[in-house]
Amino acid sequence: GENVEQHPSTLSVQEGDSAVIKCTYSDSASNYFPWYKQELGKGPQLIIDIRSNVGEKKDQRIAVTLNKTAKHFSLHITETQPEDSAVYFCAASIWHNFNKFYFGSGTKLNVKP
């Protein structure tokens, strides 16, 4: 099955700096790559996603890039704020296929004021 690896496991940045989280996947059939933010005591929340026919997607301070050839994708957060502190998960799946939906191990991001 799919293997999604996520790095780093923890990331500490100063407020205003950028943060980058990287994921790799193994199944070339995967074509949908969402990113989730999970705050303490809450369930994951989708923050941005990308499909395999797109190389980059941006939403305000958040961007995701995808390299299909290398099978890796990354989350970029610019101008980080303390409220960005949370655990971030990447995931890889075949579009709408729950049975092929796999998560990375998570990155705990700490933004220091």
Next chain:
Amino acid sequence: KAGVTQTPRYLIKTRGQQVTLSCSPISGHRSVSWYQQTPGQGLQFLFEYFSETQRNKGNFPGRFSGRQFSNSRSEMNVSTLELGDSALYLCASSLAGSLRDQYFGPGTRLLVL
């Protein structure tokens, strides 16, 4: 509108017992999916229900089962609990089973002693 609710939020059981967890989806959502989140294995898909039918099932033993009622509420049951079943169990709902449009509840934290 109200989000996904899960009850109970916390639960302590002993090995060998069984447990039932409940999930109420967002009004109008017909798909409910369940996930297990542990520090060791991360987030893993359990199963997905749509209109009272299990459509997808992850790689978990038969001790894990679920059902969905006509009002879309769902329950998850774990029989013969093992220590390794200690986890945060998350449910998510979506209108029709889209990975992209699912909203997660806050989870039920189960501790097996």
